[in-house]
Amino acid sequence: MSTTTLEKAPRAAVRRTPRGPVPTVLRLHRTALWIWLTFVAGTTGLLLWLHGPGADVAQRALDTYGYSGLIMARGSADEYSSWFSYPDTLITLGSFAIALFAGGPLIARELESGTAQLAWTQSVSPARWLAAKLAVPAAFIVLGTCLLTAVYRQLWSAHSNLLIAGIGPRSLYFSLGPATVAAPLLGLALGVLVGLAVRRTLPALAFSGFAYFLVYAFRGNHWPFQGRYQQPELHSRSWAITSGGARIQDPGCYDDKACIAQHDIVRFSREYLPSSDYWPRQLLETGVLLALTALAVALAFGVLRRRAAG
Numbered sequence: 001m002s003t004t005t006l007e008k009a010p011r012a013a014v015r016r017t018p019r020g021p022v023p024t025v026l027r028l029h030r031t032a033l034w035i036w037l038t039f040v041a042g043t044t045g046l047l048l049w050l051h052g053p054g055a056d057v058a059q060r061a062l063d064t065y066g067y068s069g070l071i072m073a074r075g076s077a078d079e080y081s082s083w084f085s086y087p088d089t090l091i092t093l094g095s096f097a098i099a100l101f102a103g104g105p106l107i108a109r110e111l112e113s114g115t116a117q118l119a120w121t122q123s124v125s126p127a128r129w130l131a132a133k134l135a136v137p138a139a140f141i142v143l144g145t146c147l148l149t150a151v152y153r154q155l156w157s158a159h160s161n162l163l164i165a166g167i168g169p170r171s172l173y174f175s176l177g178p179a180t181v182a183a184p185l186l187g188l189a190l191g192v193l194v195g196l197a198v199r200r201t202l203p204a205l206a207f208s209g210f211a212y213f214l215v216y217a218f219r220g221n222h223w224p225f226q227g228r229y230q231q232p233e234l235h236s237r238s239w240a241i242t243s244g245g246a247r248i249q250d251p252g253c254y255d256d257k258a259c260i261a262q263h264d265i266v267r268f269s270r271e272y273l274p275s276s277d278y279w280p281r282q283l284l285e286t287g288v289l290l291a292l293t294a295l296a297v298a299l300a301f302g303v304l305r306r307r308a309a310g
Helices: 003-016 021-028 030-051 053-073 076-113 115-120 126-162 167-175 178-198 201-221 257-262 278-309
Strands: 236-242 247-249 265-272
Touching: 021 030, 021 126, 030 053, 030 076, 030 126, 053 076, 053 126, 053 265, 076 115, 076 126, 076 167, 076 178, 076 201, 115 126, 126 167, 126 178, 126 265, 126 278, 167 278, 178 201, 178 278
Parallel strands: none
Antiparallel strands: 236 247, 236 265
């Protein structure tokens, strides 16, 4: 092999190596990225199942028992109400996981191992390093949670009529919106701040989880945050549909086939009426969460400057 060939090979290899903080973050944390993408895909799949086959099963149970009968029967439609809220629970757990990841593997582990300090002595400044650590996960978080929230809202619009009235639908209605996207961003910012302050992986994991738990507890018990017992009533109206397509008042037939036949009922339905308090609560909550996120990010850069100067 000639000398010219030997000189060109290393140069080509260098060109193929990702440069800059953003490619570095993607390369170092590609496992976490794949886990997040799998989580988003799996949760989206559950939402689509609830939109299709799950809704069909629940509608058949509803047409058999009616809304009044479902309270006693506790059948497939009751199970559907539970499954309907599971994606919301998964999104909340995902926010906790983001806070833990940000505090531990994303920040504290690199500080503890010296990887971050090595990057700072080369071409990447501490500020650029932290900006990349925040921007790359934030982009994937926003894209993923926006997708989940949009699909979830579409599911609510299409099949909320299958849910048994009570605290569950009301809580879900007031929890889905822009604040669903802002909450995990706050988890990311809190985790990064804790990781920079603690600089030890395991303690950072513990403190990040605790910090986000405090935020979650506050959201659950204070207005404008959406606690289970804090929302205004979400009014609904139920009716039955005859074979001719006419809408009549729900006669409460339960599973009495003679009653259903007497009224010529082929289907039951319900409509949840929009609440005038939804958008004021959502926008105020989103603003508070984003303000706390900005504060946590500013504190994180302040802590980083002191660490780098020391």
